[in-house]
Amino acid sequence: MFKELDPILHSQLRLAIISLLVSVKEAEFTYLKEETGASAGNISVQIQKLKEADYIDVEKKFKDNYPLTICKITPKGISAFEDYVKILKQYINTK
Amino acid sequence: MENKNLELNESMDIINKMINNAKSKMADDGFLLIFWGWVVVAAALIHYVTLKLNIQHGEYAWAILMPLGGIVSAVYGYKQGKKEKVKTYVGTYLGYLWGAFGIGLVLTLVCMPQYGIKVTYFMLMILYGVATFVCGGILNFKPLIIGSLFSFACAFLSNFCGEMDQLLIIAIALLCSYIIPGHLLRAKFKSQQHV
Numbered sequence: 001m002f003k004e005l006d007p008i009l010h011s012q013l014r015l016a017i018i019s020l021l022v023s024v025k026e027a028e029f030t031y032l033k034e035e036t037g038a039s040a041g042n043i044s045v046q047i048q049k050l051k052e053a054d055y056i057d058v059e060k061k062f063k064d065n066y067p068l069t070i071c072k073i074t075p076k077g078i079s080a081f082e083d084y085v086k087i088l089k090q091y092i093n094t095k
Numbered sequence: 096m097e098n099k100n101l102e103l104n105e106s107m108d109i110i111n112k113m114i115n116n117a118k119s120k121m122a123d124d125g126f127l128l129i130f131w132g133w134v135v136v137a138a139a140l141i142h143y144v145t146l147k148l149n150i151q152h153g154e155y156a157w158a159i160l161m162p163l164g165g166i167v168s169a170v171y172g173y174k175q176g177k178k179e180k181v182k183t184y185v186g187t188y189l190g191y192l193w194g195a196f197g198i199g200l201v202l203t204l205v206c207m208p209q210y211g212i213k214v215t216y217f218m219l220m221i222l223y224g225v226a227t228f229v230c231g232g233i234l235n236f237k238p239l240i241i242g243s244l245f246s247f248a249c250a251f252l253s254n255f256c257g258e259m260d261q262l263l264i265i266a267i268a269l270l271c272s273y274i275i276p277g278h279l280l281r282a283k284f285k286s287q288q289h290v
Contacts, residue, residue: 005106012101012109019113024183031180035116063177085110091103 005091008053009084013038013046018081021056021073029069047071055080117181123189123234125280127168128227132273134164136266143262188233196226213253216261220250220268227272236283238276245271 009015016036021027033043047069050056055077059070073081101109138160145153179186199222207215224246231239249268253261 010101010106012105015101015106015109016113019110020117023114023117024181025187027181034180035113084106088103088106092107 003083003087005087006080006084008049008055009080011046013042014050015084017043017046017050017071018055018073018077021071022078022081026070026072029071032071050077053077053080117183123230123280124284125277126171128273128277128280130167130171131164132269132277134160135269136274139262139266139269143259143266146259146262185233189230192226192229192233196222212258213261216258216265217250217253220246220253220265223268223272224250227276231276234280236276236280238279239272242272242276 009018013036016038017032020032020035029040029043029047032047033040036043038046047056047058051058053076054074057072057074059072061068061070138156141156141160142153145151145156200219203215203218203222210218224243226243227239227246228243231237231241231243246268249264249271253264256264
């Protein structure tokens with residue numbers, strides 16, 4: 001019996017954001033937007049959901065008088081991502 | 096990209112694509128390697144030529160070019176930091192590496208009066224070799240590792256030369272460990288910018 005895939009991560013954009021953040025130390029909002037090709041509004045919503053799940057830390061500050069959002073994956077987010085990949089592999093291998 | 100639910104294979108594709116995207120971005124564009132390579136080569140060759148022609152105070156080339164290089168590097172680092180949208184682990188490790196290299200370099204130069212020029216030149220080439228060897232390992236970039244071996248070999252050979260010839264050997268070490276790998280690294284960086 002397989003575990004269920006984490007519904008927070010099992011969505012295209014949230015999974016893309018977590019996959020990017022798991023590979024880097026921290027990333028600005030604009031970097032996530034460029035790499036995923038998603039709209040700013042959509043990314044904001046998904047970042048908020050990941051933050052509410054404690055999968056990422058979000059820091060808001062200013063750079064040259066412009067607002068700057070920096071995202072960083074948390075240990076809980078890393079663990080959730082690893083579990084997601086593990087379960088995903090089990091599903092794919094039994095198909 | 097939208098926020099839709101996924102098929103299993105789609106999930107795997109997204110994970111692979113995003114991780115590869117993040118990893119493929121080179122953390123180093125090679126500029127500082129090329130820049131410092133030429134600065135040190137210029138200082139070594141100017142010093143060598145002045146000694147050869149019996150012109151006094153050729154060593155001032157070091158005293159002028161090194162701080163100048165430091166200022167250019169600081170300005171470049173500051174500007175790059177402002178442009179940076181993502182902090183990678185590779186970038187962090189490189190920061191620590193070059194930080195340690197800088198401290199080692201300054202200490203070696205400060206202790207030069209005590210140990211003499213010959214030992215100092217030897218130590219400098221060892222430091223160049225260590226820094227480029229580790230940098231090559233972190234970036235997984237073989238030309239830097241191969242270049243560093245030339246620097247170690249030059250350091251060893253310099254023990255059998257006079258102080259004047261050591262200047263030429265330093266220039267060769269920097270050409271092999273900084274300038275050539277730096278240009279190759281820059282070419283790789285630029286090719287990735289167009290992907």
